Amino acid sequence: MHVRRSAGLLSRAAMTRTALVVLVLSAACLPPATAHSQPASRVSPDRIVIKDFGFSPKRLRVAPGTVVTVVNKDTDPHTVTASGSANFDTGRIVPGGSTRFTAPRTHGDYPYRCDFHPFMSGALTVG
Ligand SMILES: [Cu+2]
Structure with a gap:
């Protein structure tokens, strides 16, 4: 059915987007690479x-x-x-x-x- 297929695509797209956001946030939360962190x-x-x-x-x-x-x-x-x-x-x-x-x-x-x-x-x- 057309509607159900669209919904499936949408949720896959949403999941991909969520995974990307998590990845970006994880990278942003990493401690600085310098030895001078407090x-x-x-x-x-x-x-x-x-x-x-x-x-x-x-x-x-x-x-x-x-x-x-x-x-x-x-x-x-x-x-x-x-x-x-x-x-x-x-x-x-x-x-x-x-x-x-x-x-x-x-x-x-x-x-x-x-x-x-x-x-x-x-x-x-x-x-
Ligand atoms: Cu004061």
Whole structure:
């Protein structure tokens, strides 16, 4: 039947496309070939460190719903507070302290700032 054959072709095409996307993504996720990759980012990939009134990394990429650890290595208290429609907020993190929050479950870019120091900004990329 004509309709069923078309559907079969379509799903084969879709499968091929999916396989290609998986291949491309796998290649993109491979660690850099240089010997200068940072060991710290491998040990704690889902972590934001606050130091010298700045967030590191400035932009963190995580999977949806990831529990992100925030470490405050400054001598002042800080927060990680979503600037946009997202509602994550660590509240006050004392100097030397750490806390965790759950990243949004929807893919997207989520800028955040410190409630006490609005000039401190960073971004969470979920996806
Ligand atoms: Cu701050």
